Amino acid sequence: xxxxxxxxxxxxxxxxxxxxxxxxxxxxxxxxxxxxxxxxxxxxxxxxxxxxxxxxxxxxxxxxxxxxxxxxxxxxxxxxxxx
Amino acid sequence: xxxxxxxxxxxxxxxxxxxxxxxxxxxxxxxxxxxxxxxxxxxxxxxxxxxxxxxxxxxxxxxxxxxxxxxxxxxxxxxxxxxxxxxxxxxxxxxxxxxxxxxxxxxxxxxxxxxxxxxxxxxxxxxxxxxxxxxxxxxxxxxxxxxxxxxxxxxxxxxxxxxxxxxxxxxxxxxxxxxxxxxxxxxxxxxxxxxxxxxxxxxxxxxxxxxxxxxxxx
Numbered sequence: 001x002x003x004x005x006x007x008x009x010x011x012x013x014x015x016x017x018x019x020x021x022x023x024x025x026x027x028x029x030x031x032x033x034x035x036x037x038x039x040x041x042x043x044x045x046x047x048x049x050x051x052x053x054x055x056x057x058x059x060x061x062x063x064x065x066x067x068x069x070x071x072x073x074x075x076x077x078x079x080x081x082x083x
Numbered sequence: 084x085x086x087x088x089x090x091x092x093x094x095x096x097x098x099x100x101x102x103x104x105x106x107x108x109x110x111x112x113x114x115x116x117x118x119x120x121x122x123x124x125x126x127x128x129x130x131x132x133x134x135x136x137x138x139x140x141x142x143x144x145x146x147x148x149x150x151x152x153x154x155x156x157x158x159x160x161x162x163x164x165x166x167x168x169x170x171x172x173x174x175x176x177x178x179x180x181x182x183x184x185x186x187x188x189x190x191x192x193x194x195x196x197x198x199x200x201x202x203x204x205x206x207x208x209x210x211x212x213x214x215x216x217x218x219x220x221x222x223x224x225x226x227x228x229x230x231x232x233x234x235x236x237x238x239x240x241x242x243x244x245x246x247x248x249x250x251x252x253x254x255x256x257x258x259x260x261x262x263x264x265x266x267x268x269x270x271x272x273x274x275x276x277x278x279x280x281x282x283x284x285x286x287x288x289x290x291x292x293x294x295x296x297x298x299x300x301x
Contacts, residue, residue: 059284062245066245066252069252077088
């Protein structure tokens with residue numbers, strides 16, 4: 001296969017990797033933040049506890065997005081070898 | 084930008100082992116904390132000065148964080164968790180100086196994640212004994228054994244990769260901004276990606292470590 005083509009495909013795939021992986025965590029984190037706001041409106045006195053739980057849940061939801069980012073960086077590293 | 088897409092630069096070699104920029108900066112961070120800890124505890128007084136008061140506030144903050152998250156009986160972990168927080172936090176915010184943050188190197192973050200993984204396995208073994216340890220992988224059903232092993236191995240990978248990906252991603256974005264507008268514009272990005280994300284990721288890393296160890300001991 002043409003090495004130039006491999007590099008171009010790797011760059012395109014890295015864009016798709018991070019772009020598609022960003023959808024899920026975006027929805028999940030927004031949902032968690034919205035629910036946290038609802039909880040805060042109901043019980044404002046639990047503010048610090050709600051915020052720390054929200055951040056922890058968002059961090060776990062973010063994992064797949066970060067996997068996409070790591071994959072995209074690996075693909076960019078591969079592309080450098082071919083271009 | 085180019086600099087951050089390459090592997091970290093090798094500064095020198097010790098007995099053939101390459102010491103990269105990130106590892107060296109990580110050692111400097113450790114030396115800083117060892118030196119600071121030594122210097123502060125030499126001159127302890129009944130009426131603390133500002134340095135001693137800050138150190139005491141940090142230690143009591145770590146103690147209350149650990150006792151809130153893990154329970155009063157596991158307070159002994161505050162030394163480990165506190166060191167982890169200090170190291171990861173200073174490493175993360177070093178990005179504002181233009182150095183490569185040590186936590187943007189997968190070797191360092193995965194090293195810390197593997198340390199947590201070892202601790203989890205050790206304390207589960209200690210809490211459940213040989214039979215209980217083997218049995219804990221066959222729950223809730225025996226044929227889920229391979230899946231439980233995979234989920235056990237995925238925990239440290241996600242722990243290390245989360246920190247690495249966040250910090251390296253932030254560093255690369257800031258480097259890209261420097262390429263487009265070198266003056267003024269990178270400041271808010273530094274504030275967000277280095278300081279805010281650095282602090283949040285430190286908190287999350289410590290929190291997940293505590294939760295994993297606590298779950299293993301139950």
